[in-house]
Amino acid sequence: MRFDLITLFPEMFAAVRDQGVSGRAHARGIWSLETWNPRDFTTDVHRTVDDRPYGGGPGMVMLAEPLALAVEAARAARLQAGVDAPDAPAPVVLLSPAGRTHDQARAQHWAERTGAILICGRYEGIDQRFIDHYVDEEISLGDFVLSGGELGAMVLVDSVVRLLPGVLHDAESAVQDSFNPALSGLLDSPHYTRPEVWRGDAVPEPLLSGHHARIAVWRRDQSLSLTAARRPDLIHRARTAGDLDARDERALNQINRSTAKPDAGQGSG
Secondary structure (H helix, E strand, C coil): CEEEEECCCHHHHHHHHHCHHHHHHHHCCCCEEEEECHHHHCCCCCCCCEECCCCCCCCCEECHHHHHHHHHHHHHHHHHCCCCECCECCCEEEEEEEEEECCHHHHHHHHCCCEEEEECCCCCEECHHHHHHHCCEEEECCCCCCCCCHHHHHHHHHHHHCCCCCCCCCCHHHHCCCCCHHHCCCCCCCCCCCCCEECCEECCHHHHCCCHHHHHHHHHHHHHHHHHHHCHHHHHHHHHCCCCCHHHHHHHHHHHHHHCCCCCCCCCC
């Protein structure tokens, strides 16, 4: 697994390359990261990578040529390193608000591939001709705008790397993640650790029982309850996909009854 980042700020990626779970996996060679600065592919003394937009308007637009040369250099390096086959180049992905929203299913999809070349835009945008000629896919993190694509790229990389075999100390950690198919795409249940009582608040009794089946039922019910309260759209999606069984539906009915507000009584006047 290798990610190549086309970015004006390569130093930003030290966070995901050197720190935490992804940093340890990088040091062990489970995945690799290379950065390519478009300024290194310019020909003028000022190393210009942007210019004013045709048609007027605010901001600057990133030039197509430095980006194209950076992508071509990344493709050649990946081919030389044996990461990609000549007939199967890595996809070029642009972090863009116009892209498909990234989610856990997409992270799993990427974890089964050899990586990608990620384009981190800056300024007002990127020359559309570069996008038309080079970009295979656009990805968004949601309906908001960042100052550049670097933070989005780091989020995408981290979400993928943690799913690679051997990255997490306990493979079950990823299985229990929110949005994972093992949880029917629902939110994860709450977690507790020592001490057993903290500031008068005790760990829920089922978790102390040592009864694995009972614990599993408690966690499933908590997952259903939390998801119904915070993300009912995920309940609808799981139901539509046939991922909720009869017991889940009974639990949801009980949850709905317990959270329903009683009818207000009539005043006696």
